Amino acid sequence: MANGGIIGPTQTVTAAVCQSEVDHGTKTSNYTFTTQPATTAVTSLLVAGGGGAGAAGSGGGGAGGYLCTSVPVSGATEYTLVIGGGGAGAPNSCSTGTNGSNTTLNGVSAIGGGGGALTGTPKNGVAGGSGGGAARNNATGGTGTACQGNPGGPTNAPPGKGGGGGGGAGAVGGTGGDAAGANGGAGSSSSPLSGTTFAGGGGGGSDCTGQPGGSGGSGGGGAGRGRPPSGTTAGESGFTSTGGGGGAGCGNGGAGGAGGSGIAILVEPALSIPAQAPGVWDMNTVYEFVKDGNWV
Numbered sequence: 001m002a003n004g005g006i007i008g009p010t011q012t013v014t015a016a017v018c019q020s021e022v023d024h025g026t027k028t029s030n031y032t033f034t035t036q037p038a039t040t041a042v043t044s045l046l047v048a049g050g051g052g053a054g055a056a057g058s059g060g061g062g063a064g065g066y067l068c069t070s071v072p073v074s075g076a077t078e079y080t081l082v083i084g085g086g087g088a089g090a091p092n093s094c095s096t097g098t099n100g101s102n103t104t105l106n107g108v109s110a111i112g113g114g115g116g117a118l119t120g121t122p123k124n125g126v127a128g129g130s131g132g133g134a135a136r137n138n139a140t141g142g143t144g145t146a147c148q149g150n151p152g153g154p155t156n157a158p159p160g161k162g163g164g165g166g167g168g169a170g171a172v173g174g175t176g177g178d179a180a181g182a183n184g185g186a187g188s189s190s191s192p193l194s195g196t197t198f199a200g201g202g203g204g205g206s207d208c209t210g211q212p213g214g215s216g217g218s219g220g221g222g223a224g225r226g227r228p229p230s231g232t233t234a235g236e237s238g239f240t241s242t243g244g245g246g247g248a249g250c251g252n253g254g255a256g257g258a259g260g261s262g263i264a265i266l267v268e269p270a271l272s273i274p275a276q277a278p279g280v281w282d283m284n285t286v287y288e289f290v291k292d293g294n295w296v
Contacts, residue, residue, distance in 0.1 A: 024266035028241040031081045041070040043267045045191040047198045047243040049084035049100030050259030051113030053235045056093040057207030057251030058135035058163040059116035063199035064100045064243030065129025065148035066169035067110040068191040081105045089246045089256030093119040103262040114142035125152035133164030133173045153182045163204030166245035168217040173201045179211040187219020193265045199243040207251025220244025222257040
């Protein structure tokens, strides 16, 4: 020992070096980034685009898939996050609403919401991240994707005149009744990355004069429309950057609302990285490593 140091044979030892957490924040459009050298996974909330609703008193659009997961990546590598857009609402009773687009990071995807049903045959909602609502008269809602969303709402047997609500990330869409449109399924705020509610289903429309449409689910779902004595009323679109489903139009020819675009939140965690070091140490350096729990 000399000059306050430890002198001995040269050895290879390991000390932990801290890599700071990187919060990439909330993303509402495509985003390209390079991971830190030691990153192996990115903690992510991915919300896909919501489905467009049906027209003329039919089903609400299903919410985009809601996926909170750890996405595997490689260190020091460039990745592009793709944010899904909302699906188009049906322009008339002869077509369903269009499904929303997926939100994707390195091959892991939240699935776009299902479109609301058409009022012709078949009257069933379309499958998606959450399923689209059914049209009137004894039909089923579209299925949701496991661990991402819920089914769209069904409808009662004839003389049903209310469309089913679109499914949401937190709840199944409501059942369309004999008059009013059903409410969209509620969204979810379950992710630890955000306390905000996303991915609410769209409300169903009504084909019964004077009856209301269903409300949009919490988390950006658009409201469905009721049939007024005259005129046409288009459904409300799902809210931008929420993955909300579109609301269905009323039964007097109202078009379906579009789905809302998706959103994502990304965080690279802090890591302890093994580092090589020489076998000759200053005593003060050794003391600091031991005190911090980094001497191996």
